[in-house]
Amino acid sequence: MTPTVQTDSNDGHSLLSSLGMLLLFIFIIWQVAAWTEHYELSQLESQARNELTLNIASLRGKLDKYEFLPEILVNKQNLAGVLREPKPDSIQQLNAILKNFKQITDVSDIYLLDEKGTTIAASNWQNPKSFIGQNFSYRPYYQQAINGQSGRFYGLGTTSGERGYYFSYPVFSGSSPIGVLVVKIVVKNLEIPWKDPRTEFIVTDPDGIIFITSRREWLLHSIHNLSNHDLERIHTSKRYGEQDIKPLAYRVAQTFDEGMLVKIASDRDTDNIQVNTYLQFNRAMPNAGWHLHILKNTQNVRTEILKNSLLAAGIYMVLVLLTLYSLQRQRIQRERVRHDRETKKALEANEARIRAILDNTKAGIITMDRAGKVDYINPTAEVLFGYQLHELHGHNFSDLINHHHKPHCQQALTEASSHPIEVQGLRKDRQPVPVEMIISMMGRSQGSDYMITLHDITERKQHEEALQAAYDEMENRVVERTQDLTETNDRLKQEIEQHRHTAETLQKTQDELIQAAKLAVLGQMSASINHELNQPLAAIRTYAENSVTFIQRDQPDMAQGNLEQIVELTDRMATISAQLKLFARKSEGQLAIVSVQATIQYALRLFRPQLEKEQIALNITLPDQDLFVRADAVRLEQVIVNLISNALLAVSGRREKLITVSLRQAQRDSNNLAIIDVADSGAGITSKNLRQIFTPFFSTREGGKGLGLGLSISYRIISDFGGSITAFNRPEGGATLRVTLPIAEAPEVNSRPSASLPEKNSYR
16 A cells, blocks of 8 residues: 555645646746836837827927917908908908918918808808808807907818818907907818827817827717717817717726726727727817827737747746756656566565455355366355365365256366356255356466356345246236226227217307307397388388379389389398398308408498497498408308497497497517407496406396307307407497407408498498
């Protein structure tokens, strides 16, 4: 066990050494990176400060060059006289003077505003985009100067759209300003040409909007998000015209005493957005109203950090490799000495170890020579047969085998195939013991001997016998269980047949209930139908009596006219009878493509007499294009008839009698639906009744006049069609019953009948 302990100790020492070298490597690289970053940022900071100071001085010098120009021109020229008496000759002369000064001073434009802010003279009077006649009273430079002060302003020109910087000065008449002289400088003439690609320069206004920059794509972007109030204020001032101010992808990563590290994302290529890190410094220009920023790209800093870190890592790795090489040579020398010593001990202990393995194995082991004489038996074999080694040494191995298995054992010894065989051994007390035997050859210098490995399989044999008995019992149980399952299967078949018969009976009962509901509706309409038939019958009798009189008077033309009226009346009665017969027909139970418009119109024709008799207003709204659903036409007609019948009962006895029937197409969860609404102006449905209105045998009619099956049957019919039916109260009063069905593809031949009701109509 000593070598193992020493190996574990060496492994632990190596792990600690490796961990220590790794930590030292990380510390050195971190120190080198930190020092390099500090040094490079210090150098970059020094450059940025110097360049920022020079750029501010250059920009201030360019602005100061033009600051007093409007005051000099006001004092030098008689502008007050022109403003007091703006004659065309004097204005034309002033235009030429302003143009001359513009060319001399190299400014963009010079123009004169009157007291109301309207331009009366300008150096660009000959240009198509001349300022003449334009009013700039909204500009801050006008408002400052008209109050008697010199003004400054920067922004986008409303006419030219260019970035400009404006100087203004009041024109006095006595002590009161009567006009303003303005000098405009194009800002791009103020921009400093940048040659260093690692340096960016921006100028922002107090709101953080970039007005001057070395990167054109940053122009008129804000370096921070602006509130809606700020954006509205900037838009009102028209400083940047109609330009949409968007925030720059700008984020402060770290701040210092006077500078900070910022990250700016480039949006030139939306597929490959690049984020650059800059060291930024800024200073204010109070007179100009600007903040100047200089940004130094830190890519070179990262490059220097990487170079110095790699250099330090290389030096460190060389030193580590040299150290490891020296330590490895020493370790190899120690390993050689230790290996020689351990090999000698191993050879001495090998024979004892093999003997211990043989003595302590749970398998019985017997070795013998070619003649079958036993020369060794281990303790497990001694216990198995009840003999000790000295009792069997030199005896034949076949004495330990039952005489019935000796031929089989002798054959196995001859073949020595190393396959296990089962034989019955004999103990010292002559009791049999089942064993599994494996015979293998052993090579020695004297010749080839045998080694026999033995396993006591008494327990296994007992388990096999128990398993066989359990298997026989299981087979008997399987036979019994199979017989039970067969009987159960026969009973299930009988029950399935009974359920099928019950389902057919229920379907037949439902069809009979639907037919009964139809007949009930016909019974409810019997009074109206009777009235509809009695009118033509009375007219026929009158026309017949008149025809007899006309024939007696020898007036055949008049008699023929009455007979033609009788024919028309009989046709009308036949139409009414055909409609009632068609409604009373039974459903075939087959689903087909049905026109919803045709179904609604047919149902309404059944109620035409009752609507006219009871003076009920009917509003119908149908789409221009047919909507088709997959349904049984007869059962769908029954649903609509039930809904209209309920609506008629709801408005019966009401002052306002209105029924609205509408059809529309809707989309829900990518499914096209047909929605049928039947609404009435009745009293509505109570909350308690809404929850059970579709329950079978629930009715709100007084005196038990209703069976309570109409809406229940309708609910079942619509569910069979894959749709739904709901009820709810309308805010203006009354209730609405809504049927929703999935729309099916239209058939090739339009099944909508030619005779139809108008889309909107009323019956009184």
